[in-house]
Amino acid sequence: MKTEKHFSIKNFMASYFPSDLSKKGDEIVFLCLDENHTFPEERVQIHFYMIIAGLKGRCKIKAGSHEFLIKANSISIIPAATWIGMEKTAEAFEAQVILFDQDFLKKGLANHEILNDLLFINPHYPPTFPLKRKQVADFVYQFGKVAEEVSRQAAFGMEMIRLYLLQILYEYNRICEICLLNSDTTINRKFQIMHRFRKLVDEQFKTHKMVADYAQQLHISPKYLSECVAEHLGHSALKVIQNRILQEAEISLSYTEKSIKEISNELNFGSPAHFARFIQSHTGKTPTDFRKKP
The missing domain is CATH 2.60.120.280 (Regulatory protein AraC)
Structure with missing residues (x-):
């Protein structure tokens, strides 16, 4: 064998x-x-x-x-x-x-x-x-x-x-x-939807945090949007939104002098405590941890 x-x-x-x-x-x-x-x-x-x-x-x-x-x-x-x-x-x-x-x-x-x-x-x-x-x-x-x-x-x-x-x-x-x-395939329609979704997320992630917000703008159901994203990125549409928020938060925490409250407000979290829970649940770190120099 x-x-x-x-x-x-x-x-x-x-x-x-x-x-x-x-x-x-x-x-x-x-x-x-x-x-x-x-x-x-x-x-x-x-x-x-x-x-x-x-x-x-x-x-x-x-x-x-x-x-x-x-x-x-x-x-x-x-x-x-x-x-x-x-x-x-x-x-x-x-x-x-x-x-x-x-x-x-x-x-x-x-x-x-x-x-x-x-x-x-x-x-x-x-x-x-x-x-x-x-x-x-x-x-x-x-x-x-x-x-x-x-x-x-x-x-x-x-x-x-x-x-x-x-x-x-x-x-x-x-x-x-x-x-x-630029390709002409059946799968391409789903890719175009995913691409347009990611562009919208880049523009609106501070104010729109739900998949339904973007699905409405794309004139499709949240379920179909999630299918398109999962097929091409390997994870959910919600994960794309969360990752974009995390990316912005980590940059602001690591490389600016803004307070945690200011960053929380800019990203439209209800409170600094809500912002801190979001960061810790996705990274295992607190906002303060990102402020510590290695």
Whole structure:
């Protein structure tokens, strides 16, 4: 019987890139692939995230239920817990790859819900998108800086890598939204609703805190709005609203001199006590905790 293979970053590197293992870490790895050095053809399950920037040629990859090409001028993200396999290619092929654990990024973020949003990869679509020339240049620069910091292992290097990874993830999500908004599919209608909902939340989260408030503006039922959001983001519409409020609250608490009462009033909570309960129930911290300097 064939043995199923499950890999952490360390085990994956030891099995398929042993010559590079000595200079790589357990949480973050930078690799260069070509036609002679690719991932295994056999299907293996990875327990880490993989970002692939296609630079030259093409190579077929299987990821979960999808089979697609890593092409020149493309960006792909393979989420953790995915079964992957990459076919050998005879043509010239080049790609840069970043492997990282989710916990590695969590160390640099107070609000893990934001990270969960960035790392959610919609299972309905192949997780790969074409890039324009300027986008290619941006990703090549960011990948290069990650590679530089991994190699240097200098002071604050891990913090710098986290910042570059967040830039890459935000840009990937932006490209994903643009591509899906311009696509012509049945699923696209739900995506457009989700996209319009998130824009409304950004504009109105201080005054509108209920899903029904937004559903009414979109002329749909709260239930259908929640279905659209859950399908594309992996969590509820209410969670989107709460996360946006949390993001604003944490910024105000951490980086402004406003009093807790002032912030509570700006976010339209009934009282500072109500605001404090909201913060603590979602983060495990009190508003005062965010004021404490590390």
